[in-house]
Amino acid sequence: MFGFRLQTEQPPEPRPVADGVVMRLDDVYEIDPSKMQIVRQQNMPVSDSLRIVDSRWEHLVWMHDHWADSVLSAEEQEDSDE
């Protein structure tokens, strides 16, 4: 079952985006596989990669809400100054 999911959710080929960094999914940075010869990168279905990324954003939003009622934006402040 897991193998079937990997086949149907195989990510695209990686493209270099910076020194030692590749990208296969939009906004998901990955270490260049050539740098992972000792610790091997595991294959992961696209849906799992996206789930982890989404969870990360949810975590950051949660942390903001945990600490304060509102988050002030410098960009909005600069816009209103102009």
Add this chain to the structure above:
Amino acid sequence: MSVVALSDSVADELRSILGSDYVLTNKSSLYNRARVPAPFPVHRWNEHIADIVVLPETAEQVSEIVKLANTHKIPVVPRAGGTGLADGAVPMTGGILVDIKRMNKILDIDLVDRTVTVQPGINMLKLNEELRRYGVIYPDDPASYPCSLVGGRIGTGGWSLIGARYGHTRDLVISMQVCLPTGELIEVGDGGGRKIRKSSTGFQLKQLFMGHQGSLGITTEATLELVSRPEAEFAAFFGYPDYETAYSSTGALAKSGLASLAGVVLFDEWKVDYLRRDDEAYIPQPPELRCVVAVAAYGSLAETKPASQVIMAIGKETGGNYLGDEVSQGDWAARHDRYATPLHGRTPEGQVVPMSWHCEDAAITYSALPMVREEWHAIAKRYIDDYGVFDDWGMFAYTNGAHKPWADYLVEIDIGIWEQRLDDTVWDAWVQCKREITEVSLKYGGSITACHGSTREGDAEFVPREMGGGFDVMKKIKRVLDPNNIMNPGKNRLDEAYED
């Protein structure tokens, strides 16, 4: 393991105090409570195993356990979250490991006098989830916020990310109940009142029982400060082309005089290079960005909004380039939980390997930061070149003084250590590297540690030098309070108190 072997009869007595479910002797229970995230001699793991683990639920049970240990002269090692970046919770000579995680109750919330009284095994994040409904928080915010516990924060004399605004652990604990090494339960605070913030009665005993690394007793209850839940949070990250400009900007921001300023932190070139390897906030940054200064503010909207305007003005006027809301807000939120760092190690050839995390945490004055930075990186480079199992993860300097962030800084150099390659030769090299780093801190009039404690090899041997005549006082206090040296022996060189 223990200097004095723990007999079956002692184990039976512990079971009679706690019930058999809360007295553990199986291998996984013992080995999982041996180390902390600090560098650890994994090749000598067996030397740091307790004989038995106990999980008390009440102060009275802690008292009974310690009385029993004192009677039989058995070492006692208190352990909270086990998240420390020094080895205060690591058993040095076996004995009874007191794991306080079951002592996690909120005992009293007083919204009139603004205190919350808790057991020491509660986690700050969980505590604040409960407090939210009352519009208050307990603002102690380490980088291990989701996983460290109040008792460990007290034992290490913890440092908070937002300490410039709200104070650090020692400023936020009003009073506590402590189980002394003889098993007696006492109250310590400012004077005698449990909710009094300032007293001139007697000695100021509260600070004596703060940051002692479990060597003077076990905190069994703590009464903590409550502050109004912030209406607003503001974070701004600025980029700079060189260290000198970033350093100057850091000083200007720290000296802004803003009451809502929670912290200012300077990332040097090595830190930015490290983050650029695999941190989504830094990978896309242009190469001319070499250093970063981050600022955070909390408080009422009436305070924080104008403060944010002042922060933006100072940041830009001193050469900073604002990195945008996404980086500023996202990276700041991630600062409350930085324990993924060990997953980011590299060999000198650039290969990814898991590394343990040495987090040097000296306190250094602003004027000495540039020199310390140069000398620390030079030391790290020598050991990286010679051994190939270390990695320089860069430095940061973070405002250190509670409510007065303008003078001294918590200064970290983070060094990765490839644990799979540890043996006695590499470990000895690491300790020697650590000693050289410590020498630099003392040379510039700094302190070995701003937050983790001075228990590690490479730190502990310098405690007498840093403390001077105060170390003799420490030894006398230790010997009077702990006549049999049962409380976390082997820490802070306090075994020397018993040598004559």
